[in-house]
Amino acid sequence: MRLGYFIRLGDKTSCGGTVLGGERSVTLLGVPRSREGDRVSCGKSTGEFHIVGGVDQLKSNGRRVAGSLDSTSSCACNALLIPSSFTTQYESLRRVKPQPAAVPRPDTLQNCGHPDQLLSITTYMAGEINRNVRHPTVVKIRQLNRYDASQDTRAYKALPWHARWWARDPQVVAKACRDEAVALWVNQMDNNSDWNYRAKISQLQNSSWHKQGRYLYHVGLWTGIHYGYLGLAAGFRSGVLLDGIDGQTPLEQRRTLRHWHTPAERVAISIGMELYKRHPEGVVTAKAILHAVVGAERENWGAGRREHGCSAYARLSVARPGGAVLQDA
Known part of the structure; x- marks a missing residue:
């Protein structure tokens, strides 16, 4: 069941x-x-x-x-x-009807009998991203990250020495803004189950791998795209998102985040950031997400993408007629 x-x-x-x-x-x-x-x-x-x-x-x-x-x-x-x-x-209690294994023809990798799945997922994710980019917490983080201490610093330094006792140092304010922005971001990404798209999509599709063309993509991809898109929308720099913040990494290790992210996580976050640059402020479309995912370089995916079993069988059947059928993953 x-x-x-x-x-x-x-x-x-x-x-x-x-x-x-x-x-x-x-x-x-x-x-x-x-x-x-x-x-x-x-x-x-x-x-x-x-x-x-x-x-x-x-x-x-x-x-x-x-x-x-x-x-x-x-x-x-x-x-x-x-x-x-x-x-x-x-x-x-509903029983899933067993589907007979589809034997693909060697002359086409697309005619394997297994439907593509990413368009329905990207349609859902586009709606989620476009809504979450306007989330009150994201808006507040963006305001905190946009604080510019340079102008306030000039005014602060122009004050008489005795007046500085009662004025807040803009550099201290800037650090407090950055710290609060990071704390809000980590808390929102860690503790908000509504943004756990890995769990949601796995449950909806009843699988952790989803087919598009000749490849299967891991479900963790969608959380990374959401993270990258909203991260830039919240005012974080690309390098900080990839290498400086991770809610599951101890504070003292956050500066070495590059060693903790897998290639698949990094490419997913990069896709999200690139989508924000091209489609800012919540106007990303399902097709834009789909094209970005499918167009990512193969060698960058690591374990986040693998070949669909039917594609492997098609190549195998050409090389060794009568070879064993590879089961769909």
């Missing part, structure tokens, strides 16, 4: 919509729990739609409770419902 999570009022859909209905008499962590038939919006078309499907073994007032593995939106996107809380889970 697979573990899913309950859907609540305000949760998002993979197409950028929002769950608009919930059972107010039953709440999860203070938020109404949603059921099949509750209203939901679509991020790509106007109008209201409803939740289709629910947890078979759990009904409330005659309607099945909405779950991440058992419910979708009735919009044309057939969008997935994305849980915002991972503290309440259930076991889905």
Whole structure:
């Protein structure tokens, strides 16, 4: 059985919509729990739609409770419902139909029978990035990082010596701003489960690897892109983001962050920063993210990207006809 999570009022859909209905008499962590038939919006078309499907073994007032593995939106996107809380889970009784292994033709690596997955993920991530770039904490960090002590320093030095006793040294203020900005950033990235896209997308796709063309990409990619984009939006320099800050690295080690990030993490953060330079202030698109990911140099990925099993089989079947079929990862 697979573990899913309950859907609540305000949760998002993979197409950028929002769950608009919930059972107010039953709440999860203070938020109404949603059921099949509750209203939901679509991020790509106007109008209201409803939740289709629910947890078979759990009904409330005659309607099945909405779950991440058992419910979708009735919009044309057939969008997935994305849980915002991972503290309440259930076991889905739906059985996944086994799919026969697809044997690819040697003359094409794309005709393997396994669909590409990144466009739906980048559609979701574009909506998240465009919303989070305006988050109050990100705005505050940007203001702190933009403090310029040079002008205040000239005014401070122009004061009589006795007046300086009552004035704050701008250099001290600048350091305090930088320290507060770093503290807010690390806390937001560490402790905000809403921004844990590695866990969210793994649960939604029921896998840690996702196919695009001949490659599989690791789910950790999306957290790095989000980190890099919001980091520049918050006013941090590129070098600081790559080498100076990491919430899971002790303070004394943050200056050596280059030795702690894997190549895949570094390329993901770099993609996020480049996307911000090209599409600043929350106007990044799903296709822009997809093109940046697919266009990244192969040698930079490290263990974050690997070849899809069918691609490897196609090459193997050309080199050794009758060879064993490689299983899809």
